[in-house]
Amino acid sequence: MTRAHQLKVAILISGRGSNMAAIARACAAGRVQATIARVIADRATAAGVVLARQLGLEAEVIEAREGAGRAAFEAALMRSLQDCGAELVILAGFMRILSADFVQHFAGRMLNIHPSLLPQYKGLNTHRRVLEAGEREHGTSVHFVTDELDGGPVICQARVAVLAGDSEQTLEARVLALEHRIYPYVVGLIATDRLELRGHTVVLDGRALTAPLFYPHDDELKQATA
Ligand code: GAR
Secondary structure, eight states: OOSSSOEEEEEEESSOOHHHHHHHHHHHTTSSOEEEEEEEESOTTOHHHHHHHHTTOOEEEOOOOTTTHHHHHHHHHHHHHHHTTOSEEEESSOOSOOOHHHHHHTTTSEEEEESSSTTSSOSSOHHHHHHHTTOSEEEEEEEEOOSSTTOSOEEEEEEEEOOTTOOHHHHHHHHHHHHHHHHHHHHHHHHTTOEEEETTEEEETTEEOSSOEEETTSHHHHHHTO
């Protein structure tokens, strides 16, 4: 590890928080050299808030007040991120669209995980839409966040086969299991200064990625997440 201190990350959630927990466990186990400064939920009812506290993490709820609008919400969120010293913002099932200005502030320092093989199936209900379209494969993508929804440069993907008889739930469960492997891995690459965004190019170990890292085809990724 070359950096003088552990990377401080904030994780933003809206729901269950299983990806947040996977990253937290990887940090606690020393597999990822990062410190979770704060978990922030935009819904008081998010189950992930309870889970975060069970994991010993500081969890805060910032709800968008009715009528107050996005600007007030984002101002509160920005204060919280600055207050906890977050150097990397990790969206993990965070279902709110952030403004272009907000995203720009964290250019190259904000990640998202999206349950599809981007650029296919941006947006909501990806598992259902994949099943309805009769696709034979599906997956998940970790990407840098830009102001284009689900459109930022993709860092890493994992693929699953769609099986005969799959329901949304069975398909989601297999995708989620892979998310829990690849998301901590990508955070670890950033925490050790191996991965960064230069312009629109993802750079790993000083070289531009010509295609996303692919689980399980990438050997290092496979080993690191075994
Ligand atoms: C994950 O599958 C994530 O990919 C998806 O929400 C789920 C959150 O699960 N994110 C999106 O759909 C963002 N557009 P979790 O709360 O258990 O981590």
